[in-house]
Amino acid sequence: MLNETILRIEQLSKSYKQPILRHLSFQLAQGEWLGIVGENGSGKSTLVKIIAGLEKADQGTIYLHEKNQSSYTRKEWAQQIQLVTQYSRKSLDPMKTVAQILREPLQLWHLVPAEQVEARIASMIVTCNLPTDILSSYPAALSGGQYQRVSLALSLLIEPAILICDEMTASLDKINERHLFKFLRTQKHMTVIMISHDAVLVNHICDRCIRMQDFKV
Template structure:
């Protein structure tokens, strides 16, 4: 069963037109892409800074309107179903656990908001539901009358997860959920997320730049570059036998204990100019396998077997 489907989804940020002169070009943060996520799946989304990961996530939960395309959750389209209905189906866990919580609100106020707005629960019903949620994320009820600044990063992230669970969603988008935490706390939060997925039958979209974490928690992985999907497939295949040179570059760039840190690229390591995108494959300027075909024609996603697709004219061999 398909939990989430995004069809031809894209986002272009258009700057305001100046009083004089021509309007500046828009920035295509996400180029048209189509994704499907199965019920109960964890889909990892990776790519370097500026590739469009967070913009995609914000469109999927309705925080940003897409420029083109459609988003469906359980057969209902965003915009047609309305934000309240979508809020019951999909929720967001932010990267920075402290700043994502309202500093003027107590934890009780933060957790009660979705229960009031989405479900109209009364006081006693809210109290019972909050007690259940806190037990699920291993937090004490004595925390409810405290404020976000009184908690550690790991505790604050558990509160953020509890806030998402309060809406009883089927899908949770996790945007770098452990990147701001200490390594030992990261493991605790990841184990918690795994337990919650089993307990509540959740579907995850897990965004991260930490490839080891993504490989460990994901069933499939989407690799983004310059706002487009360049490879998608099972997690074990993506990292052990990548088809796109950019995926190989990401894997080689990840620090590994015992391996000397060396620069994987010598020049041309920056993303292309978003105001003046190059023709053809956006990765051609950094790719050692690039040819004239790559610089003139944008490759389409092609099936390479084992449910692995890559957008490359000259894919890597196993």
């Protein structure tokens, strides 16, 4: 059963040389999986950046836990909303090992006591179907699928209120894709926005689907 509204977007608009988003409004309930589908150029990536706090809308308001986005600091917003994007080699620090990368959010936000940090990381590595010896590896040594799963582990360690998956599994095989979504579905508190061009996948995984057409939903 879905709970109260966690995210509310009202009359969101964004233009560059032409309108990308226009008067877009929707709500997201606690624990809901919302799918957003659309063709390239429909505004999906722009919407993701605005919700994640990486870009500002020209007009409109975003409320999280019934608080205006403007009342959050950048750090607070980042802890509440995490974004896992399509695979690229730019999301992980190439100069740090996987263990060092995964320690950072736990230490930055003091999410667990210091003596529990390593156990929490080890548990997340298993959860994301990664070998334990990967912790001593650098990002350049990871396969595409491993790199993406480490990126997901990094976001999950922060324990966000909302996880945005922007074509997150595009580089994974079907087995690992199913494993990740099955795991995320076991997290009853997890609220997910799933961005994809694959309407079949979205309709199978999500509670509700929005199609971006004519810059409106």
